[in-house]
Structures are given as C-alpha cells and as structure tokens.
Amino acid sequence: MDVLVKDLYTESRDGLTSPITISGWVRTIRNSKKIAFIEVNDGSYIKNVQVIAKRDQLDNFEDVIKLPISSTVKITGQLVETPDAPQPFELHADEVIIDGVSDPDYPLQKKAHSLEYLRTIAHLRPRTNTFYAVFKIRSLAAFAIHEYLQHHDFVYVNTPIITSSDAEGAGEMFRVTTLDPDQPEQDDKGKTDFSQDFFGQETNLTVSGQLQVEPFALAFRNVYTFGPTFRAEDSHTKRHAAEFWMIEPEMAFAGLPETIDEIQGLLQYVVQYLLDHAQADLQFLNDHVDEHLLDRLQQTVAEPFARITYTEAIECLEQADADFKFPVKWGIDLKAEHEQYLAEQVFHKPVFVTDYPRDIKAFYMRDNADEKTVAAVDLLVPRIGELVGGSQREEREDVLLDKLHEFNLQESDYDWYLELRKYGGTKHAGFGIGFERLLMYVTGMDNIRDVIPYPRVQGSINF
Amino acid sequence: MDVLVKDLYTESRDGLTSPITISGWVRTIRNSKKIAFIEVNDGSYIKNVQVIAKRDQLDNFEDVIKLPISSTVKITGQLVETPDAPQPFELHADEVIIDGVSDPDYPLQKKAHSLEYLRTIAHLRPRTNTFYAVFKIRSLAAFAIHEYLQHHDFVYVNTPIITSSDAEGAGEMFRVTTLDPDQPEQDDKGKTDFSQDFFGQETNLTVSGQLQVEPFALAFRNVYTFGPTFRAEDSHTKRHAAEFWMIEPEMAFAGLPETIDEIQGLLQYVVQYLLDHAQADLQFLNDHVDEHLLDRLQQTVAEPFARITYTEAIECLEQADADFKFPVKWGIDLKAEHEQYLAEQVFHKPVFVTDYPRDIKAFYMRDNADEKTVAAVDLLVPRIGELVGGSQREEREDVLLDKLHEFNLQESDYDWYLELRKYGGTKHAGFGIGFERLLMYVTGMDNIRDVIPYPRVQGSINF
Numbered sequence: 018m019d020v021l022v023k024d025l026y027t028e029s030r031d032g033l034t035s036p037i038t039i040s041g042w043v044r045t046i047r048n049s050k051k052i053a054f055i056e057v058n059d060g061s062y063i064k065n066v067q068v069i070a071k072r073d074q075l076d077n078f079e080d081v082i083k084l085p086i087s088s089t090v091k092i093t094g095q096l097v098e099t100p101d102a103p104q105p106f107e108l109h110a111d112e113v114i115i116d117g118v119s120d121p122d123y124p125l126q127k128k129a130h131s132l133e134y135l136r137t138i139a140h141l142r143p144r145t146n147t148f149y150a151v152f153k154i155r156s157l158a159a160f161a162i163h164e165y166l167q168h169h170d171f172v173y174v175n176t177p178i179i180t181s182s183d184a185e186g187a188g189e190m191f192r193v194t195t196l197d198p199d200q201p202e203q204d205d206k207g208k209t210d211f212s213q214d215f216f217g218q219e220t221n222l223t224v225s226g227q228l229q230v231e232p233f234a235l236a237f238r239n240v241y242t243f244g245p246t247f248r249a250e251d252s253h254t255k256r257h258a259a260e261f262w263m264i265e266p267e268m269a270f271a272g273l274p275e276t277i278d279e280i281q282g283l284l285q286y287v288v289q290y291l292l293d294h295a296q297a298d299l300q301f302l303n304d305h306v307d308e309h310l311l312d313r314l315q316q317t318v319a320e321p322f323a324r325i326t327y328t329e330a331i332e333c334l335e336q337a338d339a340d341f342k343f344p345v346k347w348g349i350d351l352k353a354e355h356e357q358y359l360a361e362q363v364f365h366k367p368v369f370v371t372d373y374p375r376d377i378k379a380f381y382m383r384d385n386a387d388e389k390t391v392a393a394v395d396l397l398v399p400r401i402g403e404l405v406g407g408s409q410r411e412e413r414e415d416v417l418l419d420k421l422h423e424f425n426l427q428e429s430d431y432d433w434y435l436e437l438r439k440y441g442g443t444k445h446a447g448f449g450i451g452f453e454r455l456l457m458y459v460t461g462m463d464n465i466r467d468v469i470p471y472p473r474v475q476g477s478i479n480f
Numbered sequence: 481m482d483v484l485v486k487d488l489y490t491e492s493r494d495g496l497t498s499p500i501t502i503s504g505w506v507r508t509i510r511n512s513k514k515i516a517f518i519e520v521n522d523g524s525y526i527k528n529v530q531v532i533a534k535r536d537q538l539d540n541f542e543d544v545i546k547l548p549i550s551s552t553v554k555i556t557g558q559l560v561e562t563p564d565a566p567q568p569f570e571l572h573a574d575e576v577i578i579d580g581v582s583d584p585d586y587p588l589q590k591k592a593h594s595l596e597y598l599r600t601i602a603h604l605r606p607r608t609n610t611f612y613a614v615f616k617i618r619s620l621a622a623f624a625i626h627e628y629l630q631h632h633d634f635v636y637v638n639t640p641i642i643t644s645s646d647a648e649g650a651g652e653m654f655r656v657t658t659l660d661p662d663q664p665e666q667d668d669k670g671k672t673d674f675s676q677d678f679f680g681q682e683t684n685l686t687v688s689g690q691l692q693v694e695p696f697a698l699a700f701r702n703v704y705t706f707g708p709t710f711r712a713e714d715s716h717t718k719r720h721a722a723e724f725w726m727i728e729p730e731m732a733f734a735g736l737p738e739t740i741d742e743i744q745g746l747l748q749y750v751v752q753y754l755l756d757h758a759q760a761d762l763q764f765l766n767d768h769v770d771e772h773l774l775d776r777l778q779q780t781v782a783e784p785f786a787r788i789t790y791t792e793a794i795e796c797l798e799q800a801d802a803d804f805k806f807p808v809k810w811g812i813d814l815k816a817e818h819e820q821y822l823a824e825q826v827f828h829k830p831v832f833v834t835d836y837p838r839d840i841k842a843f844y845m846r847d848n849a850d851e852k853t854v855a856a857v858d859l860l861v862p863r864i865g866e867l868v869g870g871s872q873r874e875e876r877e878d879v880l881l882d883k884l885h886e887f888n889l890q891e892s893d894y895d896w897y898l899e900l901r902k903y904g905g906t907k908h909a910g911f912g913i914g915f916e917r918l919l920m921y922v923t924g925m926d927n928i929r930d931v932i933p934y935p936r937v938q939g940s941i942n943f
Contacts, residue, residue, distance in 0.1 A: 019733060021633065021701075023633065040733045040906075042698075042904050059701060060697075060698075060699055060700045060701030060702075060732060061633055061700075061701050061702075087903050087904035088904065089733075089904060089905070089906040116906055116907075117875075117904065117905050117906050119902070119903050119904050119905075120902045120903055123903045123904075124903075139695075140695035140896045140897075140899065140900065141695065141899075141903065143695065143696050143699035143700065144698070144699045144904070148699075149699060149700070152635065152637065152696070152699075152700070153635060153700070155636070155637075155638070156630070156635040156636040156637070157630075159626075159636050159638075160626055160627075160630045160636065163622075163623055163626050164623075164627075167619075167620075167623045170484065170486065170524055172615065172616060172619040173618070173619040173622050173623065174615065174619070174933055175618070175622075175708070175725060175932070175933060176933060176934065177723060177933070177934040177936060177943070178641065178685075178708045178710075178723055179654070179685075179710075179722070179723055179936050179941065180941075180943075181941045181942070181943075182943070189658070191642070191656045191657065191658060191678065192656070192657050192658065192661065193654045193655070193656060193685065194654065194655050194657065194661075195652070195654060195655065195712045196661075198655065198657070198659075198664065198672040198674075198682075199670075199671055199672050201661065207662075208662055209661040209662050211661075215654065215712055215722070215938055215939075216722075216936070216938070216939065216940065216941035217939045217940070217941070218941065219661075220941055222641075222642075222656065229933070229934060229943055232602075232603035232604065232606065233606050233615070233933065234523075235505075235523075235607070236523055236606035236607045236611075236612060236615075237523045237524075237606065237612070237615070237616070238484075238522060238523030238524050239523075239524075244707070244708065245638070245641045245707065245708070247641075247642075249658045249678055259642070259678070259679075260640060260641055260642055262638060269523060270482060270503045270552075412580075433603045433942075433943060434603075436603065436604075437603065439582070439583045440550050440582050440583055440586045440587075440604065441505050441550035441551065441552060441580065441582050441586075441607070442552070442580050442582075443503075443552040443579055443580050444579075469638070470637055470638055470639060470640070470692070470696065471639065471640040471692060473640060473642050473679070475678060475679070476678075476679065476680045477679065477680070478642065478643075478644045478679035478680070478681065478683055479644070479896075480640070480643075480644075480645070480692055480896060
C-alpha cells in the first residue's frame, strides 16, 4: 500500500521499514547520464519527495527521464535520511512504474504564472504550490470552524438556499426558476405568472441564513449556519464575489458582550488551528505571497482584539492624518478605506467597532437606549477591513414591528419572524463571517477569486 | 453565568456548587396551592430540568404559575440529587426571574401534533422533542462526516452552486437569472439573450459537485464536497426534495475496492459517533418514532456490509418470492422496491451492489473488461434503498471521448474534464451520499421533509 508523503515529513517516518511505495505526480526531472533526480508530489502534502533513480538499477530509465511533467508514477525504493541536505530524506528507487504519461504541452511548466492566467485554468491551478496551500488552508479553516462551534455546543443548521424571502430587505438577488425563458406562463395582465413556477411563487437564492436560523437558536440555544450565499451585485472589486460562503452563529440568552467573546474565540481558534496544522502551507505563502502573514497570524492569537465604539471610531478618523476619498462624519457607513485605516494604522490588529447608527444598519438590530444607535458590532482586520458583522437582535415585538414599518418592509413577509418574539422570545444575538474574507486574511491572498475553487463573478462563469 | 442543562445530565454535575442558575423555556407547569413543578428546557439537551418552586419561598409565585408554555425564565436554586425519582436531580428554586411571557395561544401545547401540521410551523417545530432530536442528529452527523474525512486526509472543497454545466447530462435543473422576468433582453430572433444575463450565459443550480471536484482529487489525492444540490423534478415521493445536501468524496490512485472500504468506514464512523454523542436523542426516537432504530444502528457498526454484484442481485430478485410492481430482468435500473427487498428481506443489513450495466449508468463510469458493465457501486440499506452511489471514473481519454459521443453529450462542454485525462490522469474513484437519506436511516423518520430544517418541494416554499 502507498505511503503518504505527508507522513514522511513527520515523526512517523521513523517507524517505516524500507522498501516503501509512493504514488504521485512528477513535478520536475533533472538527470545526467547515470542518475536522475525526480521530484514527486502525491497530493497529501505541499512538499515533494526527492527520488533518486539510477540507470543501472532501472530497466526503464530511458522512459522515466523522458516523462513529461505531471505524469503519474508508482515508485518503490529505499528511504534514506539526508541530514545534511535541504530535504530531510530521499527515496532511492528500486522500481519506477509509469502509471500515466502526461501530454507534453501541460500548461503548468516550471516557470511562474500570473494569478490572472491561473484563474483561466481553475481545474489545474490547485496543482501549483500557491493554490495547493490556499485550498488546503480553506479546508482546514472550514473544519476548525465546525470543530470550535461543535465543541462549544453550537448546533449546525442548514438553512435553505432557495428562498421566498429577502433576508435584510437589501442586496440584489438571483431569481430561481423553471419557467420557459422564451415563453413563460403569463397571467391576465401579460405579466409572468409565478404561480406556474416550480414553487408556485417567485423564488430567489438566499443572501443570508440569519432570519431562518434564529428560530433554531430559540430551540437549541446556540446554533450556526455554514453554507453558500449569493449577491447579484454589479461590483467588480477584489473583495466581492457573486457566490460565497458564510458562517452565521446565533445565540439565545446572549447579547453583544457574548457575541464579541465568541467572535474572538472562534477566530483565534481557527488561526491557532492553522498554525498547528498548516505550517508548511503557511510558510510557503509567507515566503512567496505575503511576508507579513505569519507575524499577523501569530499576533492574532497572542492578544485580545481592540474594542471601540463607532462614535469613538469617527472621532479617531476625523483627527486622522489621512486623505480619505469619502469624507468622515457621524452617521456615515464606514468605507473600506476607513476600516483599513482603523485596523492597520491605529490599532495594528483586529478591532471591534460597536454601537453603529441605527439608520445605516438592518431593521432587526436592537435599538440602544440612546435611540440613535443599535447594539451592533463589526470586526475590522488589517488588509481586509470588515471581516465579521454581528448584533443583538430586536426581541421586543412592538419595537420590531415599528422598525419594519420604518424600514418600509412588508409586515406580512415577516409574520413567522415576528412570532419568534410572541412565543418564547428572549434576548438573542449573532454574527456573520464572510468565509472568503477570512481566507484572504489567513492566506495573504489579495483577490477573493483566488480563495474560491471556481469563482463566480459578474460576466464570468467557467467550469 | 448560566449552567447548561446538558452538563447537568453528565458527571460534571458532581462538580457544581449550589446555587446554580439556568435560563430556558417553560415546557409544563403543574401546581398545587403551595408548590409548583416546572419543566424547563434550555435548548442544550433534549431532556428538561424539573424545577420545584414553593409559594413560601417566591415573591412572584402567583405570576410564575400563570406563565404560558414557552415563556422564558431564569432560575437560581439548589441542585438536589433524587436517586429514587425518574429524574436524577431537581432544582429547588430560590428565585425565578420572568424573562419573557409567551402568548397563551402558543401552537405547541402539550398534546401531540401530526408531522404534517408541524411542517407548516417549521419555525417552531425544532422545539418539539422529535424535531429537536432529528436536527441535533443532523448537526452531529454532519460534523462526524467532516471529522472522519479530515482525519483520513480528505481535503474539503466547495464546488460551485451556480454552474454553466449539467454534471451528468441528466436531472432537471433550476435556472438562475437576473433577467427581467417580464421583459428579458432578446436577440435578433426574439429568443432570450442570455449574453445579457448576469454571467453572460445561461446558468443553473448544480445537481452534483462531482465533475468539479475531480480536478482537486488530481491535486490533493483525497478530497470531498459537502454542500447543497438541486433537482427540479416533478416527483412527490417521501424520498425526494428539490434542495438537499450531498457528500461527494473523490480519491486519486483508487478504484472500486478502496471506494467500498471508504463508504463503509465513513458510514460506520458516523453511526458510532451518533451512538456515542446522541444517546438521549436516539433513545427518544427509538421510543417514539421507530422501535427498531437502535437495533439497526448497533448492527450497522457491528459487522461488515454485504457485497454482491448486480448480476447476482438480479438472479436473487428473479428467484424472490415477492410480488414486484416493476418486473426484474438483467439490464433494468433497480427500483426502490427491489433495493429495499435486497437490503431488508435478503441481507437484513446494508448491501453493496457492484458492476451495474453500463447503459443505465453515467458516462463517466469506468467500463469493465466485459464491455457490458461498469465499475459502479450502490449501497442499499433497509428502509431507504439506495443511500450511496459510487464508481471508478473512466480515466482513459479515448474511451471517455467515445462514451461522451455514445451518450449524446457535447464534447465542447467537457473540454476541461477531458484535460484531466490528458494531464496527470490516473485511476480515480469516488462516491456520493445523499445526506438526507442518511438522516432518514439514522433517525427513523419516514419523510425527507422531516429531516430538512425548511424543506423545498414542488409547489411549496415557506420561510
């Protein structure tokens, strides 16, 4: 049975008896007349195995040295410790079985490729070291999130993807339909007759699972979603995609302080998990993508995040020696430039900003006693800006009803949501993390398209 | 700080010093003149705490005993062991703070409700014991799946939800669009102009992540998806929903035997995890929903699953003393009645059926040497029928190309998929598990709508 290269780079190498067998892809071959050095990657680890193949030991030496990059081989040989070499060990091949010969026009030859080009070959880019590291980290971060929340008694809830409601009364949505695009059923007035559509009414892709997960918090106390969400927005920034994943924890019998504690606890857990389980991947990214990455992650787990109110943040920005594109005054929604300034220039670390003006936040956030602000919190982090948004929810039925009207939302669209206040309502709070924003923070990648396996943005869909 | 009821039902109760405080929902109140028995559930556990409240100790005794069901309370009191009572302990209240008074017309009064009725109040049904157990198990099962796969070096990949391709050339799809439903942009011929749609072409909701995850198996060796998938099918059975979650592991350097081993390993791990972590929930379902549940789960982990070929299965069905609605002969696709007969009547446990006729299976499955069958496997389980489907994938580029043509699929739609065979192709295999089918198996629930938080089926979408 194959040994995994991942295990060769750990202590479990000591327990192995040669010969061992590995299967993998040829990354490079250098050879002289008598000897060849073959770098093989088996997918289990970012690092390769250096294989030494000798002409006088292999019948098929000539075939082996001609193998195009990315060909697959099965190699049996002796594991040799090399304490003085850059690699800690080598594999001296007794046998090289050629499993699959790749086409020589393989696009990923040794030279470096631009991230833009690699996006066009999303089916091959995870074979590069950079994307190997990014998508390995994506997987480990997702698991760390589940592990933290499960071990803290949060129940995972799969809220629906197709929805008849618009979670926040904001955000452009994708319509989901089975009507004939050319000849949709129509009503008496010549309008599309959605009663003939698959679900008997107009439906969209979800922009957030929050409203649908709140009922579960009132049954299980602590719950969370972790799934895809969608925005059909006409934005072409490096931080926006049409399809992205969100984590949305929700807690009953909890307010803003508990929310802040959970955000910090969860993020520090994820970062520590990556420092423990993705060392080689993070080191590669630190060496080749973002030289401050490891420092930033070490600092993230080393100390508590900063905390200020929105009002303090505005004062701080008004006094800032910075040339903002968007002018600052109390009441504005903070822009990326403001958020980054606070995290990068003022605090040099993640900072919680609390108690935003009620008029710029969603209707479901709980009004503070000052009647000007709501019990909301955003977490701003260096390089990214807003990473997390949370709030205590308005649990007072009469106040919530007033806010629905004030925000011009239809009461009838929220009847079940209002019932949560009528039956067993209590203080509750929650937050949402943009998973890809988190991945940009923990990988150093600069564009959201480079942390998504197959990114979906306006005007572009492949694979 | 609140103590969680979940912890009261474990050994950690011994470490607590009274008084303790809990917050939760009132499930029932019985009272005499001087004393009240209040069952409180705090969401962390399926079982309640019995609270003893005495008139002479509480100023607000009159208010407390009038509380409608589902009101929220915060109770501080003395924890008293009751070794001779049905409950192992009680909480003798020193103080009952009324947190929220529920409306008295709360729909979930003490009497039992039909599952059909409860579906209409999906925002409240997780507060019933049955749905509490089901959705707690859903969460634990999801985590167990991640844990098993991560610990077996599988990398989690989020394949796209919005797609321009149809994974299997089969299955009705939902269209995703931002075009105006009443006045979509049209081309010269009066047809809908999809170049004006959000992504510049027609797009759909995914029916499977398999094709898009295969490239990642050829980079990471072992990978998996776990996300929502969609079928716009006109079927109203108890086993079909329009939106459901699938787990799709994919392995490089692996064939059908490894696939079978992983399916069994994963499912046994999940079931054992539930037996270990959801005892009280499973016991409730065994007592109230399916009296064979615990026996079935114990047997699932106790012994290997059965294994037969499709050809053997057909012989077995032809000889069966059963009155099938659909006649049996070699070449048919097995129907639910056949699958259930094999699992329930013949093997009395899960059974792998391998090597199906090539003509009834997907184009990407690897042709066997007999040229009649493919290296496919389905796992059939009692009560459900097909739970898992897997196969070795056709890695030979020329054979795959021939099959694309034979199955009337457009070569141009699969150019990148074909390139996986051209560059670094190797033996690989994978499988898909319908998460909700698995949940029906491990909960005893009979209808897929009762294992999904907010089910989506044709003609029905709420919340």
